[in-house]
Amino acid sequence: MRFRVGLILLVFIFVAGLLYPIFATGLWASPAEFRYDLKPGETVTGEVTVKNIGDDEVKVTVEKKRLLMDSIHLVYSDKGIANWITIDGNTTFNLKPGESRKIRFTVKAPSRINYSDAMGALVIRGLPVTQRAAGGMQVTQGVELVIPIRVGLPGPIIESLKLLDHKVPSVLLSFIPGEFVYELRNDGTVQANMTGMIEIKGLTRHSLPIDGVVYPEDNYTLVERWTPGWADIGLYKVDTRIEYGRFQKAKSIETTDTLVVIPVWLIILIIVGAVIWILRRKGVEPPIRVKIEKRK
Amino acid sequence: MILLNGKIGGLLALLVALTVAIAIGTYDTSSAATAEQTVTVTVPEAISIEVTNPLDFGSISAGSTGDSPEYTIKNTGNVKIDLYAKTNDTDFRPTTENVTDTIPIDGNYKIKSNVTGNFEQLLTTNTKIYDNMNKAQQGTGTPTTWTTLQRLTVPSFTEAGQYIITVIYTAVKHNAPAP
Numbered sequence: 001m002r003f004r005v006g007l008i009l010l011v012f013i014f015v016a017g018l019l020y021p022i023f024a025t026g027l028w029a030s031p032a033e034f035r036y037d038l039k040p041g042e043t044v045t046g047e048v049t050v051k052n053i054g055d056d057e058v059k060v061t062v063e064k065k066r067l068l069m070d071s072i073h074l075v076y077s078d079k080g081i082a083n084w085i086t087i088d089g090n091t092t093f094n095l096k097p098g099e100s101r102k103i104r105f106t107v108k109a110p111s112r113i114n115y116s117d118a119m120g121a122l123v124i125r126g127l128p129v130t131q132r133a134a135g136g137m138q139v140t141q142g143v144e145l146v147i148p149i150r151v152g153l154p155g156p157i158i159e160s161l162k163l164l165d166h167k168v169p170s171v172l173l174s175f176i177p178g179e180f181v182y183e184l185r186n187d188g189t190v191q192a193n194m195t196g197m198i199e200i201k202g203l204t205r206h207s208l209p210i211d212g213v214v215y216p217e218d219n220y221t222l223v224e225r226w227t228p229g230w231a232d233i234g235l236y237k238v239d240t241r242i243e244y245g246r247f248q249k250a251k252s253i254e255t256t257d258t259l260v261v262i263p264v265w266l267i268i269l270i271i272v273g274a275v276i277w278i279l280r281r282k283g284v285e286p287p288i289r290v291k292i293e294k295r296k
Numbered sequence: 297m298i299l300l301n302g303k304i305g306g307l308l309a310l311l312v313a314l315t316v317a318i319a320i321g322t323y324d325t326s327s328a329a330t331a332e333q334t335v336t337v338t339v340p341e342a343i344s345i346e347v348t349n350p351l352d353f354g355s356i357s358a359g360s361t362g363d364s365p366e367y368t369i370k371n372t373g374n375v376k377i378d379l380y381a382k383t384n385d386t387d388f389r390p391t392t393e394n395v396t397d398t399i400p401i402d403g404n405y406k407i408k409s410n411v412t413g414n415f416e417q418l419l420t421t422n423t424k425i426y427d428n429m430n431k432a433q434q435g436t437g438t439p440t441t442w443t444t445l446q447r448l449t450v451p452s453f454t455e456a457g458q459y460i461i462t463v464i465y466t467a468v469k470h471n472a473p474a475p
Contacts, residue, residue: 024370026346032375032469033341053346053372072411074380074422074466125464128349137353137388137399137448138460139364143345146468177412211471225412 025143026054027126033148038109040153046107048147050124051100058126058142062091062103067121067148070220071212074146081120081151084108094129109153115216116155117191122147159251160188161214161244168238168257174228174264182222182240186214194244198224200259202236210242232261344373345467346439351446359452363445369426369465370439376470377429380422381407384462392457399459404449415447418463428470
């Protein structure tokens with residue numbers, strides 16, 4: 001009996017697979033990033049292998065970009081390090097499933113530079129060559145791999161991270177998330193590796209860890225989210241400490257804010273209390289009356 | 297006789313010394329057989345993702361909202377990644393002849409995000425949809441898979457027809473520490 005059920009299930013899966021085949025688009029690239037220490041005017045070459053791991057032939061496009069990345073954004077720019085990178089050979093080609101190709105590139109550091117750390121990238125995009133027939137509203141799905149090229153150059157080490165603005169919610173309701181947003185800018189010459197903590201202290205205590213990297217001349221939006229639970233109530237002190245530096249995190253940015261957490265159960269209790277109070281004042285008879293009597 | 301005995305004694309002492317020397321030599325040779333060898337191997341980092349394609353919303357009536365079927369995005373590399381999504385266009389474009397309407401993505405086209413847990417607006421610029429997606433466990437042969445879906449609102453009185461758009465998923469190695 002069990003054998004029959006298993007056999008029927010296998011046949012069903014096979015037929016379903018034939019009727020509703022699932023295809024995938026996929027790319028693989030190695031290495032996942034490059035790190036170079038260059039002198040002004042120095043040149044270095046690198047190589048990335050890209051492979052089509054999907055079911056369809058893909059059109060691959062390779063671009064060189066400057067990378068602007070923070071906790072929510074990933075933005076490409078054609079300025080700065082994007083102009084130091086040269087891609088050898090074709091930047092557009094097709095790859096059949098299982099096929100791979102090597103992409104060679106050169107990074108030439110300028111002889112005169114105004115910052116020491118820079119982050120560029122090779123952006124490798126793969127889109128299906130043929131559209132599979134489908135119904136009404138169709139979405140073609142493609143993939144893109146970002147291979148960062150981090151370049152460090154000798155020069156004055158100036159570590160400077162500025163807090164341009166920050167927003168902490170003043171009131172939060174339980175079970176509704178609040179966003180803690182910090183706008184930062186690296187005014188220095190080297191990358192600022194930052195770690196830190198947002199401490200939310202009141203009747204209860206919570207910690208939100210911070211981590212990220214800000215490159216020179218980049219703005220960085222740090223967004224952390226916190227959702228109060230049923231036990232969180234009252235006034236809270238929000239202490240934020242961001243420690244940063246190129247190697248040692250010797251410098252810090254600190255802020256202190258206050259936040260009020262109002263629990264939903266308290267709002268419901270107040271509303272119920274207010275309704276009962278109004279009804280009693282107006283002399284309205286309650287629709288249900290419970291009377292407890294002793295058994296005779 | 298005593299002199300002969302002394303010579304034999306000296307000869308014996310010389311033989312003993314030679315035996316000891318040969319023994320030490322043999323010992324040294326045997327110690328070379330147990331010499332250590334350092335073997336190193338470098339496993340390169342690879343970044344890789346795979347997504348179901350195509351995605352079909354099926355039929356959505358003008359003036360109503362529909363969800364796509366659930367689909368998966370896989371981290372098929374050996375590094376942790378941040379995942380972003382964007383469209384290649386501001387509108388769904390018609391593929392049906394003589395249809396001129398488009399469906400603007402602004403306010404109408406969303407994706408379920410792992411970052412917020414809610415449906416987030418899809419734009420032509422990257423929106424983070426997964427922060428720190430883990431790599432597969434070593435040796436499992438099964439990539440880390442995330443299941444998500446999209447939501448589309450078709451404006452009222454949109455012309456009947458087939459409309460298409462392209463969504464691109466971007467992977468970048470998660471917050472690598474400084475060199």
